[in-house]
């Protein structure tokens with residue numbers, strides 16, 4: 001069943017410029033690809049009827065990989081102990097040289113979570129992942145794929161609802177407060 005998602009502005013493509021390191025890294029020492037990351041705050045959800053406690057606004061870490069022409073968005077808070085993915089990294093998931101996905105890596109203890117389905121490499125915890133779409137000036141959704149050239153003024157939007165709700169497993173985000 002296809003669920004419809006609602007979207008929230010996450011800036012423009014130009015906000016996801018990738019810094020070029022002043023000193024190129026040694027390819028033999030570093031197999032990570034350059035990426036950009038931006039922190040987005042979603043609107044706070046409506047409190048449930050009768051509740052006096054406001055629900056915290058959720059922050060998403062939005063990643064862009066220019067070599068893949070693709071964006072990902074995940075809950076910024078690591079379900080393990082609250083690390084901030086915005087300070088983490090993005091890696092390829094590969095077996096025997098075959099790349100089959102991308103994972104976000106937490107900066108605190110290096111657990112990694114699949115950037116699309118949210119599954120963890122070391123536990124049953126699941127990380128909320130959100131859809132990201134790129135829109136041209138006329139509102140057309142632009143396909144994300146390797147080789148695509150996005151115009152800097154194109155809009156980036158993230159889904160307010162997680163796209164991986166159907167993936168089973170415990171989730172937690174410590175009230176949205178990162179452990180620094």
Ligand code: FES
Pocket residue numbers: 078079080081082083106107108109110111
């Ligand atoms: S807090 Fe993220 S791996 Fe431990």
